[in-house]
Amino acid sequence: MRNAFDNDRPAGRPILFDRNKYGLALQVDACAISSIPGFIKAPLPHRLAFYEIALVTSGRGRLELDGGALEVAPYRLCLTRPQETRRWQLENAQLEGWLAFFEADFLDGFFADPCFVENVPAIACAAADRSIALTRQRFDECVALVGAMADELRAPRSDSSHLLRADTYRLLMMLQRASRAAPVREADPSSQLAARFARLVANDARMGDSVAAYAERLATTTRTLNRCLRSAFERTAGELIQQHVLLASRRLLLQTELSASAIAEQLDFSDASYFSRFFQRHMGMTPGTFRRQRKSASAVANVHCEAARDH
Secondary structure (H helix, E strand, C coil): CCCCCCCCCCCCCCECCCCCCCCCCCCEEEEEHHHCCCCCCCCCCECECCEEEEEEEECCEEEEECCEEEEECCCEEEEECCCCCEEEEEHHHCCEEEEEEECCHHHHCCCCCCCCCCCCHHHHCCHHHHEEECCHHHHHHHHHHHHHHHHHHHCCCCCHHHHHHHHHHHHHHHHHHHCCCCCCCCCCHHHHHHHHHHHHHHHHCCCCCCHHHHHHHCCCCHHHHHHHHHHHHCCCHHHHHHHHHHHHHHHHHHHCCCCHHHHHHHCCCCCHHHHHHHHHHHHCCCHHHHHHHHHHHHHHHHHHHHHHHHC
């Protein structure tokens, strides 16, 4: 992760992972929250380009993720997935604890399953289920593990990536055991195909995307792809593409000042009026109304946080 969770970065741009922070090409990091001076604790919308596991030792409130919310409290573990628009809503803007963060390829490239991380149920579940209350013993075990990862990173060696990969895998399994999600099980070929499609559309969905083009990239047919997606998600490929286009449009409306026409062009709509009709059909309001309402709610939250700090 870059040293700065900097509040002056261009709106809408995700916070990127710095693979060369320690001089070696690594896709994992671990540290105390207090060691990141620019860590965003105010209710500012932002996105991460990597997975983050936060072990909270001090602080209360919630972490909003794409419309869902995680409870934030001491001895809880909170997990954020890449590209989720998130916003901390904290009492007194206080937050202390430990962080472990990594890119999916750090594990996916090592295991036979090309979507290993996404297939961990504790990661794949809804936002509300990614805030996990831990017993004090389990919490301390997780903190000790993240602390050991941080120690390793202080003087990384040529084989550090292997040790850190093993620690990250262990941390995920500890998280999984403590969560309410179903146990990890080996994914069948149909589920793997569905997961691979889900990753592709999550990364760069556009309204003009062709289902046939996705099927060709995945070396399958549209019929087989849709059958697997209905089994895994109860949706067709076209419906999932539209779902991710809607999510991308909401993020652009909240994180940028782009006009509806510019967003329509970026997401491959034929024109702004088509984009407006699409958005209103799914959200029950126009893009402009959505932006005004959400930004107004954010302003109120900022006032409350300022008042809390003053007291």
